[in-house]
Amino acid sequence: MSDMYTVYVLYSKSFNKIYIGFTSNIEARFKSHNQLSTKGWTIKFRPCEIVHEEKYGSKREALDREKQLKSAKGREWIRNEIIIKY
Numbered sequence: 001m002s003d004m005y006t007v008y009v010l011y012s013k014s015f016n017k018i019y020i021g022f023t024s025n026i027e028a029r030f031k032s033h034n035q036l037s038t039k040g041w042t043i044k045f046r047p048c049e050i051v052h053e054e055k056y057g058s059k060r061e062a063l064d065r066e067k068q069l070k071s072a073k074g075r076e077w078i079r080n081e082i083i084i085k086y
Contacts, residue, residue: 005062
């Protein structure tokens with residue numbers, strides 16, 4: 001069986017910021033965003049929480065979806081459909 005990839009959206013309520021990424025290990029990646037990492041974009045906006053996840057069977061599908069969510073329309077969808085609940 002091939003690896004599963006997760007496209008995810010993090011949200012920092014304190015700063016009203018979103019972060020979109022993908023990974024093959026969501027638990028480790030989330031821990032890295034919130035605790036382990038000493039550099040990177042999300043370090044300035046801690047704490048953040050996972051507000052959306054989508055699973056894909058291939059890296060290509062995950063990359064394509066990540067790119068779509070990072071577009072203006074994708075970010076608008078995230079704010080209007082997901083973040084509004086927080």
